[in-house]
Amino acid sequence: MTQSVIPVNLPQNAYEIALASDSLDRLGSWIKSLNLGRKLMLVSNPTVFGYYGKRAVASLETAGFEVHHHLFPDGEEYKTLDAVSQLYDAALEVGLERNSTFIALGGGVVGDMTGFAAATWLRGINFIQVPTTLLAMVDASIGGKTGVNHPQGKNLIGAFYQPSLVLIDPIVLGTLPEREFRAGIAEVIKYGVIWDADLFRQLEAAKRLASPSDISNQLLHEILMRSCQAKAEVVSQDEKEAGLRAILNYGHTIGHAVESLTGYTELLHGEGVAIGMIAASRLALALNLWSAEEDARQAQVIGNAGLPTTIPPGVDIDAILAKLQTDKKVKDGQVRFVLPTSIGHAIVSDRVPPDLIHETLASLQKETVQT
Amino acid sequence: MTQSVIPVNLPQNAYEIALASDSLDRLGSWIKSLNLGRKLMLVSNPTVFGYYGKRAVASLETAGFEVHHHLFPDGEEYKTLDAVSQLYDAALEVGLERNSTFIALGGGVVGDMTGFAAATWLRGINFIQVPTTLLAMVDASIGGKTGVNHPQGKNLIGAFYQPSLVLIDPIVLGTLPEREFRAGIAEVIKYGVIWDADLFRQLEAAKRLASPSDISNQLLHEILMRSCQAKAEVVSQDEKEAGLRAILNYGHTIGHAVESLTGYTELLHGEGVAIGMIAASRLALALNLWSAEEDARQAQVIGNAGLPTTIPPGVDIDAILAKLQTDKKVKDGQVRFVLPTSIGHAIVSDRVPPDLIHETLASLQKETVQT
Ligand SMILES: NC(=O)c1ccc[n+]([C@@H]2O[C@H](COP(=O)([O-])OP(=O)(O)OC[C@H]3O[C@@H](n4cnc5c(N)ncnc54)[C@H](O)[C@@H]3O)[C@@H](O)[C@H]2O)c1
Ligand SMILES: NC(=O)c1ccc[n+]([C@@H]2O[C@H](COP(=O)([O-])OP(=O)(O)OC[C@H]3O[C@@H](n4cnc5c(N)ncnc54)[C@H](O)[C@@H]3O)[C@@H](O)[C@H]2O)c1
Ligand SMILES: [Zn+2]
Ligand SMILES: [Zn+2]
Numbered sequence: 001m002t003q004s005v006i007p008v009n010l011p012q013n014a015y016e017i018a019l020a021s022d023s024l025d026r027l028g029s030w031i032k033s034l035n036l037g038r039k040l041m042l043v044s045n046p047t048v049f050g051y052y053g054k055r056a057v058a059s060l061e062t063a064g065f066e067v068h069h070h071l072f073p074d075g076e077e078y079k080t081l082d083a084v085s086q087l088y089d090a091a092l093e094v095g096l097e098r099n100s101t102f103i104a105l106g107g108g109v110v111g112d113m114t115g116f117a118a119a120t121w122l123r124g125i126n127f128i129q130v131p132t133t134l135l136a137m138v139d140a141s142i143g144g145k146t147g148v149n150h151p152q153g154k155n156l157i158g159a160f161y162q163p164s165l166v167l168i169d170p171i172v173l174g175t176l177p178e179r180e181f182r183a184g185i186a187e188v189i190k191y192g193v194i195w196d197a198d199l200f201r202q203l204e205a206a207k208r209l210a211s212p213s214d215i216s217n218q219l220l221h222e223i224l225m226r227s228c229q230a231k232a233e234v235v236s237q238d239e240k241e242a243g244l245r246a247i248l249n250y251g252h253t254i255g256h257a258v259e260s261l262t263g264y265t266e267l268l269h270g271e272g273v274a275i276g277m278i279a280a281s282r283l284a285l286a287l288n289l290w291s292a293e294e295d296a297r298q299a300q301v302i303g304n305a306g307l308p309t310t311i312p313p314g315v316d317i318d319a320i321l322a323k324l325q326t327d328k329k330v331k332d333g334q335v336r337f338v339l340p341t342s343i344g345h346a347i348v349s350d351r352v353p354p355d356l357i358h359e360t361l362a363s364l365q366k367e368t369v370q371t
Numbered sequence: 372m373t374q375s376v377i378p379v380n381l382p383q384n385a386y387e388i389a390l391a392s393d394s395l396d397r398l399g400s401w402i403k404s405l406n407l408g409r410k411l412m413l414v415s416n417p418t419v420f421g422y423y424g425k426r427a428v429a430s431l432e433t434a435g436f437e438v439h440h441h442l443f444p445d446g447e448e449y450k451t452l453d454a455v456s457q458l459y460d461a462a463l464e465v466g467l468e469r470n471s472t473f474i475a476l477g478g479g480v481v482g483d484m485t486g487f488a489a490a491t492w493l494r495g496i497n498f499i500q501v502p503t504t505l506l507a508m509v510d511a512s513i514g515g516k517t518g519v520n521h522p523q524g525k526n527l528i529g530a531f532y533q534p535s536l537v538l539i540d541p542i543v544l545g546t547l548p549e550r551e552f553r554a555g556i557a558e559v560i561k562y563g564v565i566w567d568a569d570l571f572r573q574l575e576a577a578k579r580l581a582s583p584s585d586i587s588n589q590l591l592h593e594i595l596m597r598s599c600q601a602k603a604e605v606v607s608q609d610e611k612e613a614g615l616r617a618i619l620n621y622g623h624t625i626g627h628a629v630e631s632l633t634g635y636t637e638l639l640h641g642e643g644v645a646i647g648m649i650a651a652s653r654l655a656l657a658l659n660l661w662s663a664e665e666d667a668r669q670a671q672v673i674g675n676a677g678l679p680t681t682i683p684p685g686v687d688i689d690a691i692l693a694k695l696q697t698d699k700k701v702k703d704g705q706v707r708f709v710l711p712t713s714i715g716h717a718i719v720s721d722r723v724p725p726d727l728i729h730e731t732l733a734s735l736q737k738e739t740v741q742t
Contacts, residue, residue: 012383081456092523120491123518123529124611147494152463158494159530240495 028063037099107133108140115146119161134184138227183270197344210306251277274307399434408470472497478504479511486517490532505555509598554641568715581677622647645678
């Protein structure tokens with residue numbers, strides 16, 4: 001059995017990511033080794049709890065914990081303060097104490113909300129992540145960002161709060177809808193481009209990446225381990241997002257704009273990121289930051305993952321440009337882009353000429369019409 | 372003009388408490404020196420804003436800030452997640468950004484709620500405290516505890532979050548209801564007993580302490596400075612309440628129980644603390660931890676401040692004992708008490724015999740009947 005433990009070396013809150021097949025059945029013993037309190041609240045949604053709730057609860061009870069559970073409704077639209085408030089009520093009802101623990105079993109939505117509740121119940125209780133989507137495994141569960149949406153904007157309410165443990169069981173990806181899997185692969189490709197050239201080469205070698213069945217268990221383990229490592233390294237060098245962490249936004253500047261202009265319904269987040277990476281790569285090429293060959297290699301891998309590489313026809317280019325101006329990442333009117341300089345390296349730049357952005361976006365839309 | 376700057380030396384979040392008469396008029400220039408963003412949201416309630424809003428806004432605008440304001444309704448009953456949620460809406464409406472600042476102008480209620488909003492809006496923006504009650508000046512504004520009440524319990528939802536500055540203008544105490552002033556004096560006496568024998572002697576020398584008019588400006592400044600110093604020293608040695616900080620709960624174990632049994636309406640928090648200090652002192656005496664003379668000196672100072680020294684007749688002693696068992700500070704069924712060992716020193720003990728607690732409480736109630 002392959003097992004990896006990836007340290008997240010935050011100055012004040014060091015913890016580990018445990019990665020192993022069927023580790024879900026060892027959740028209880030892992031937590032036991034952390035010496036937390038006896039009372040746990042497992043938080044999930046009906047979809048994920050239906051698949052994995054029993055196993056998680058059994059493992060926790062076998063280890064001697066007093067296990068309660070609470071389910072949020074499934075969906076980003078329920079990622080609200082109101083839903084967290086209901087979790088507070090549940091916490092009160094079962095009498096969670098300062099040494100009690102919230103466990104998030106689910107994707108990024110369950111993880112972000114449960115983390116926020118853990119950060120704010122009794123001014124902070126223990127928190128453990130058991131991510132069940134690829135996106136949550138390689139991205140959302142690492143780095144300490146927690147929170148909920150405001151009716152008028154995503155993730156506006158939240159806190160930085162670190163878990164005591166992230167436990168990843170790759171087996172659970174078997175039930176994940178393939179489109180969600182591919183959306184997670186977009187973030188994996190991102191790490192390859194901005195941080196880990198070896199990871200990129202492994203993705204390249206795999207040819208198809210569009211479903212877990214395209215990938216050997218060995219490669220899946222490698223992908224998860226290297227992606228977690230990449231994110232852990234970046235966030236431990238910049239816990240509160242003061243500098244370096246910005247490179248994790250590779251593909252996200254234009255990605256977010258396109259996501260939001262399609263009303264967050266047409267595209268999954270990872271699909272927006274895929275389009276954004278294609279665009280950023282073109283910008284880097286035009287600015288002579290990297291080569292046509294590198295641009296093509298990235299496009300190939302994104303294509304192999306079955307991810308979109310062009311801007312949906314309905315989306316207006318000027319609307320994207322306007323949207324970029326309202327982005328949180330704008331500084332003094334200059335849009336900030338993460339641009340690759342070679343496979344495995346990226347920089348942040350706020351000097352991309354607006355004309356070039358327009359031209360690049362237009363070229364990414366024309367191609368749609370041609371195909 | 373007397374001015375003191377008290378450093379709060381937290382390992383990660385060092386900041387200063389600025390204490391000076393009429394410093395409210397220099398709020399803008401103080402904040403300017405911190406190099407925060409241009410946009411501010413002043414948060415208060417109608418009572419306090421009616422007295423001091425204009426001056427605060429004028430000072431901030433003169434310093435060149437873009438100033439917005441939001442008022443919570445006045446009262447502990449509005450210290451809710453719902454009220455904070457309305458502040459989020461206001462923050463969104465005026466477009467607060469990551470480098471923007473929430474300023475709390477008010478007592479502990481406004482401070483706790485505004486601090487919680489600052490901790491959680493955009494995962495944390497700048498926060499400044501301008502406490503206007505004595506309790507908020509010497510206690511609530513220092514130490515980073517922020518939060519709101521849950522319908523079923525006080526301060527259950529919250530976060531640790533430090534301000535960038537605490538600015539204290541003692542002049543504003545002139546409009547504070549005298550009973551609120553006395554409630555604050557209870558916490559001041561607490562610091563004298565557990566931490567600062569010099570402060571205690573100054574209080575002793577003052578004879579009457581029941582209203583700001585009983586006290587010279589010089590002594591008021593001294594009281595504020597030494598109290599802030601005491602709290603700052605304790606919390607910077609124990610930011611997240613792992614050990615030492617427990618001594619700040621002197622008088623609070625029985626105080627909280629009595630407060631809650633009188634429905635949080637008959638007694639102000641500081642009045643409960645006064646009764647709790649009398650009780651804890653008696654326990655210390657019975658346990659031979661300190662002397663009858665010290666017990667009498669403390670009772671004298673509490674009396675001089677016009678604070679209650681006996682348990683209200685309606686309160687059932689067994690109900691207090693039952694309440695103590697549900698206290699957050701209970702560990703393995705043993706109630707934890709902070710007990711003074713000499714003026715200026717206290718210890719934490721979970722070995723007070725239940726019989727002794729009962730007896731002591733009963734003696735504190737009998738006296739009421741006799742008077
Ligand atoms: N905290 C961070 O740093 C961070 C980073 C990126 C994204 N996010 C957040 O994460 C959220 C998106 O997360 P997500 O993509 O995981 O979406 P999600 O949590 O909504 O999960 C996607 C869908 O898959 C289902 N699902 C989850 N695991 C499954 C499994 N093993 N088998 C079958 N179905 C399963 C879920 O019920 C859901 O319907 C967004 O709210 C985003 O803001 C947070
Ligand atoms: N964060 C902490 O560490 C901490 C510590 C102790 C207490 N608290 C919290 O503080 C709260 C109590 O604070 P408080 O005692 O300041 O009560 P408060 O904030 O309710 O203020 C008391 C009353 O005085 C009024 N007021 C305030 N300043 C005034 C002024 N200068 N002139 C005239 N009126 C004025 C207020 O409008 C209010 O009606 C509680 O919610 C408690 O939980 C927090
Ligand atoms: Zn992303
Ligand atoms: Zn108190």
